[in-house]
Amino acid sequence: MATEILMPALSPTMEEGTLAKWLVKEGDTVSSGDVLAEIETDKATMEFEAVDEGIVGKILIAEGTEGVKVNTPIAILVEEGESVEDAVASAPAASTEAPAAGAPAAPTAPAAAAAAPAAPEVDESPDYPEGTEMVTQTVREAIRDAMAEEMRADGTVFLMGEEVAEYQGAYKVSQGLLDEFGSKRVIDTPITEHGFAGIATGAAFGGLRPIVEFMTFNFAMQAIDHIINSAAKTLYMSGGQMGAPMVFRGPNGAAARVAAQHSQDYAAWYMQIPGLKVVMPYSAADAKGLMKTAIRDNNPVIFLENEILYGKSFEVPKMDDFTVPFGKAKIWRKGSDVTIVSFGIGMTYALQAADKLAEEGISAEVIDLRTLRPMDLPTVIKSVMKTNRLVTVEEGWPQGSVGSYIASEVMQQAFDYLDAPVITCTGKDVPMPYAANLEKHALITTDEVVAACKKVTYR
Amino acid sequence: MAARKSTQKSNVSAEDLTKFYREMLLIRRFEEKAGQLYGMGLIGGFCHLYIGQEAVVVGLEAACEEGDKRVTSYRDHGHMLACGMDPDGVMAELTGREGGYSKGKGGSMHMFSKEKHFYGGHGIVGAQVPLGAGLAFADKYQGNGRVTFTYFGDGAANQGQVYETYNMAQLWELPVVFVIENNQYAMGTSVQRSTKSPAIWKRGEAYGIAGEEVDGMNVLAVKEAGDRAVAHCRAGKGPYILEVKTYRYRGHSMSDPAKYRTREEVQKMREERDPIEQVREMLLTGGHATEEDLKAIDKEIKDIVNKSADFAKASPEPALEELWTDIYA
Numbered sequence: 209m210a211t212e213i214l215m216p217a218l219s220p221t222m223e224e225g226t227l228a229k230w231l232v233k234e235g236d237t238v239s240s241g242d243v244l245a246e247i248e249t250d251k252a253t254m255e256f257e258a259v260d261e262g263i264v265g266k267i268l269i270a271e272g273t274e275g276v277k278v279n280t281p282i283a284i285l286v287e288e289g290e291s292v293e294d295a296v297a298s299a300p301a302a303s304t305e306a307p308a309a310g311a312p313a314a315p316t317a318p319a320a321a322a323a324a325p326a327a328p329e330v331d332e333s334p335d336y337p338e339g340t341e342m343v344t345q346t347v348r349e350a351i352r353d354a355m356a357e358e359m360r361a362d363g364t365v366f367l368m369g370e371e372v373a374e375y376q377g378a379y380k381v382s383q384g385l386l387d388e389f390g391s392k393r394v395i396d397t398p399i400t401e402h403g404f405a406g407i408a409t410g411a412a413f414g415g416l417r418p419i420v421e422f423m424t425f426n427f428a429m430q431a432i433d434h435i436i437n438s439a440a441k442t443l444y445m446s447g448g449q450m451g452a453p454m455v456f457r458g459p460n461g462a463a464a465r466v467a468a469q470h471s472q473d474y475a476a477w478y479m480q481i482p483g484l485k486v487v488m489p490y491s492a493a494d495a496k497g498l499m500k501t502a503i504r505d506n507n508p509v510i511f512l513e514n515e516i517l518y519g520k521s522f523e524v525p526k527m528d529d530f531t532v533p534f535g536k537a538k539i540w541r542k543g544s545d546v547t548i549v550s551f552g553i554g555m556t557y558a559l560q561a562a563d564k565l566a567e568e569g570i571s572a573e574v575i576d577l578r579t580l581r582p583m584d585l586p587t588v589i590k591s592v593m594k595t596n597r598l599v600t601v602e603e604g605w606p607q608g609s610v611g612s613y614i615a616s617e618v619m620q621q622a623f624d625y626l627d628a629p630v631i632t633c634t635g636k637d638v639p640m641p642y643a644a645n646l647e648k649h650a651l652i653t654t655d656e657v658v659a660a661c662k663k664v665t666y667r
Numbered sequence: 668m669a670a671r672k673s674t675q676k677s678n679v680s681a682e683d684l685t686k687f688y689r690e691m692l693l694i695r696r697f698e699e700k701a702g703q704l705y706g707m708g709l710i711g712g713f714c715h716l717y718i719g720q721e722a723v724v725v726g727l728e729a730a731c732e733e734g735d736k737r738v739t740s741y742r743d744h745g746h747m748l749a750c751g752m753d754p755d756g757v758m759a760e761l762t763g764r765e766g767g768y769s770k771g772k773g774g775s776m777h778m779f780s781k782e783k784h785f786y787g788g789h790g791i792v793g794a795q796v797p798l799g800a801g802l803a804f805a806d807k808y809q810g811n812g813r814v815t816f817t818y819f820g821d822g823a824a825n826q827g828q829v830y831e832t833y834n835m836a837q838l839w840e841l842p843v844v845f846v847i848e849n850n851q852y853a854m855g856t857s858v859q860r861s862t863k864s865p866a867i868w869k870r871g872e873a874y875g876i877a878g879e880e881v882d883g884m885n886v887l888a889v890k891e892a893g894d895r896a897v898a899h900c901r902a903g904k905g906p907y908i909l910e911v912k913t914y915r916y917r918g919h920s921m922s923d924p925a926k927y928r929t930r931e932e933v934q935k936m937r938e939e940r941d942p943i944e945q946v947r948e949m950l951l952t953g954g955h956a957t958e959e960d961l962k963a964i965d966k967e968i969k970d971i972v973n974k975s976a977d978f979a980k981a982s983p984e985p986a987l988e989e990l991w992t993d994i995y996a
């Protein structure tokens with residue numbers, strides 16, 4: 209049976225081209241792989257190879273013809289003993305089965321419409337039963353305990369990173385874990401972030417639940433390709449067949465006097481990535497409960513800790529299995545005049561500001577987001593519907609900040625409830641300086657949060 | 668740890684030879700068909716064909732046992748077919764249809780099969796190298812005796828993460844075979860233009876990793892080297908490197924005018940070294956098969972490939988709801 213040879217598309221964008229030169233003539237026998245013609249696209253001249261074998265029965269488009277549309281028949285291939293006339297008569301019609309062109313119809317975005325919302329559904333259940341016995345713990349101990357509990361419960365959980373085992377952690381977060389779990393499950397790596405982030409991601413594909421400690425998140429920039437391209441996207445790219453159940457954790461943001469390369473807050477970076485979950489706890493109880501949830505989660509979780517918070521003590525519920533769900537903000541302080549939203553160490557400034565504001569008769573509601581992806585916007589919006597004013601607080605930079613995302617969502621979802629523009633309090637738009645006075649200035653301060661709250665309440 | 672010359676004479680059975688012939692031919696015909704569908708606009712984006720390199724995966728798959736894993740780059744169609752994935756599902760992924768391995772959401776460069784232990788299909792040059800070592804890490808952790816084949820190109824071999832991985836793989840004695848598919852070009856850059864130390868496998872020596880160079884146009888040589896590599900890994904001796912010298916006949920991707928090499932160079936490879944022709948010769952001269960036998964195989968393969976193309980055209984585009992699924996587990 210005869211086959212039509214069609215004008216090929218030779219690049220992702222080609223629609224037509226010039227049939228520059230035929231390298232075969234009528235009557236020639238060709239087999240698969242033989243170069244038939246040269247075709248000029250807008251970018252280059254390319255050779256066009258035969259796919260089928262046969263005899264060139266008829267050339268339909270002469271060489272030198274310009275503007276030949278993709279999929280136009282350019283020649284007919286016949287079999288031994290078949291005449292061209294028969295072939296032409298029996299040749300199938302040119303293929304018209306190209307897929308529907310263009311983008312699919314725009315799907316309805318999951319975000320709520322701009323119309324003034326009904327009060328959003330908010331989960332206000334307590335994190336633990338009232339009357340639960342509490343113990344005082346540092347954030348550092350809480351994270352360690354969470355990892356230890358999950359490692360006891362699940363043999364596939366292991367910890368790897370620089371200095372996590374014998375040295376007991378650069379910030380002593382993994383204290384005691386090597387003793388309890390041994391070197392098979394608490395693994396010191398060489399200084400090779402890109403490599404071990406990739407190995408851990410592969411191990412997660414292979415059925416384990418790695419916890420990867422970055423000595424600090426500043427060094428995870430070397431590993432970010434695996435975090436995003438390998439860990440976060442594989443579930444989607446595989447049509448749901450395999451993903452990376454794992455935790456990337458470590459201190460994030462400014463410590464003290466370590467200057468530009470050791471002081472960056474990555475909250476806004478990771479928060480942008482579909483496929484990742486992003487946690488940034490403030491208290492020890494949340495650090496513990498969220499870490500346990502993170503280790504059990506079947507997705508890659510970015511767990512942003514803070515060196516300054518490690519040594520801070522909080523009350524932690526004494527329970528056999530205390531977990532905190534993702535996507536549930538915590539209201540630390542009820543108030544009626546202004547909503548302050550923060551997370552991680554930003555909560556320190558938010559809570560201090562609320563105290564100061566109270567002295568001046570301004571009642572601030574303080575919300576700790578706890579997780580940035582998923583983000584509990586309903587709790588923020590519900591609060592704004594009450595206070596009509598919003599201030600966000602974070603240490604990261606202003607452009608593309610977490611606060612600017614919250615501000616834009618609140619504007620779109622609760623515009624009618626705002627009595628003042630949202631103010632986003634952030635770190636200054638500079639690399640972190642070393643000098644003590646400059647560093648203080650570069651960071652967000654409690655006074656700036658107080659000033660912002662006064663501004664939105666017109667006081 | 669010295670480079671070993673692969674033995675040419677081999678006590679391979681007629682059955683194995685026929686199997687190699689069939690598997691390599693399937694890849695070649697499948698890729699030709701993919702090229703054709705690309706030309707018709709049915710496949711979009713980047714599409715990297717494996718034509719010329721068939722002996723590499725076919726030889727190494729013959730060294731695998733059930734449960735062994737593999738991971739590779741975007742030039743992945745051959746690996747998927749060789750490990751037993753369904754040509755229909757692969758082709759339908761190329762056309763971006765619901766019946767594809769990733770429901771049309773991955774495309775040519777990003778395909779996976781948990782069932783066949785194929786872990787992708789990765790578009791970032793070199794990223795699959797630590798991922799493969801990680802799969803081997805999981806196997807060693809679980810003590811299941813499995814080996815992971817981690818394939819990467821001569822170009823990828825210049826990525827830093829490869830050497831970070833070598834170091835840890837040897838330190839932790841991971842059961843991983845690093846397969847450098849040296850097809851002599853990374854897009855338009857020849858090996859000679861990207862490194863002064865062209866024996867790429869020897870870079871493993873710096874980390875204490877054993878390895879060898881292999882004639883990648885000879886499927887029997889590849890299989891034998893694969894057996895050595897697997898034996899090394901299964902014995903708990905850690906990773907092994909195979910630098911497989913091969914050649915891609917087609918452009919880097921479909922839209923490559925290939926001006927960085929001469930037509931004669933390609934033609935010479937095809938005529939003198941073609942992996943499929945070599946096996947065909949062995950089958951015929953060894954009296955293992957007749958022209959008719961081989962014609963029958965050709966026909967059988969053509970039918971499989973045509974069926975996959977029909978399936979890939981008929982399978983519907985994914986439902987719009989698929990846009991929002993598989994983001995979180």
Ligand SMILES: Cc1ncc(C[n+]2csc(CCOP(=O)(O)OP(=O)(O)O)c2C)c(N)n1
Pocket residue numbers: 740742790791792793819820821822823824850852853854919
């Ligand atoms: C990190 C990264 N850099 C660049 C590219 C673009 N790119 C895709 S393939 C390729 C060449 C790779 O050549 P090689 O590793 O030899 O593999 P081959 O294509 O020959 O199989 C390049 C530069 C990429 N995909 N990822």
Ligand SMILES: [Mg+2]
Pocket residue numbers: 820821822848849850851852853854
């Ligand atoms: Mg190459």
